[in-house]
Amino acid sequence: MTTEDNSTNTNTNNNKTLKKLLLVVLAMFGFGFALVPLYDVFCDITGLNGKTNTSAAIYDANGVDKSRTVRVQFITRNAQGVPWKFEPIVNEVDVHPGEMQFVSFYAKNNGTHDIVGQAVPSVSPGQAANYFHKIECFCFTHQPLGAGMDVEMSLQFYVDLELPADIKTLTLSYTLYDITEKSS
CATH class of the missing domain: 1.20.5 (Single alpha-helices involved in coiled-coils or other helix-helix interfaces)
Known part of the structure; x- marks a missing residue:
């Protein structure tokens, strides 16, 4: 060759x-x-990843399980560049499965221009997301907030009676995004 x-x-x-x-x-x-x-x-x-319902659930609990208490914790964070103060009014509540609960979140636009925000929720542990039902939530809609303005936003929820017994604590986490350009 x-x-x-x-x-x-x-x-x-x-x-x-x-x-x-x-x-x-x-x-x-x-x-x-x-x-x-x-x-x-x-x-x-x-049912993994902790995604919760994206529209209002109907309260259909068949009673309240008073023999059991579940702690629901709330945490918030802002996506990079969102100049809002965004936090829960209370950091945690104890609820009985089937019991309807109301909590509020505080938001203030510390920016110099109007911003439309959108909160994206997730629940951990992930397998508990199917048992956490939001009846009313600020996360279902866009949240326009003028520069320097503040607002109290509500969440109404219940924990399903079918939540596995080994789950004693749920954490509801919200991440706030600036969707001003997308909502125009």
Whole structure:
């Protein structure tokens, strides 16, 4: 075999390897785009990730289980760049499964311009999300708030009677996003 034949074989092999690598990169890029919708479908099917209801639930508890108490904790955070003060009025409440509860959250726009906010909730542990029902929540709607203005926002909820007995504490977490440009 001549040196020229070796060079031709090497170039052919290099081209095949390059094409395979490009195909792998394109497949990985496509998988990255498909990952978010696939993850959402997976979470909807399995009930994982702590996603709560995105619309009002109807209060349909069949009584209240006074023999059991569940602690519900509230935490808030702002997405990067949101100049609001956003916090629960109370950090936690003890509720009986089936009992309706009201709590409030405080928000103040410390920015220099009007902002439309949207709070996105999640519950942990994730398997408890299916048992935490929001009847009324500020997270269902956009929250416009003028510069320097403040507001008290309400949440009405209940914990389902079917909540597994080993779950004694739920944490409801809200992340506040600035959706001003999207809501215009």
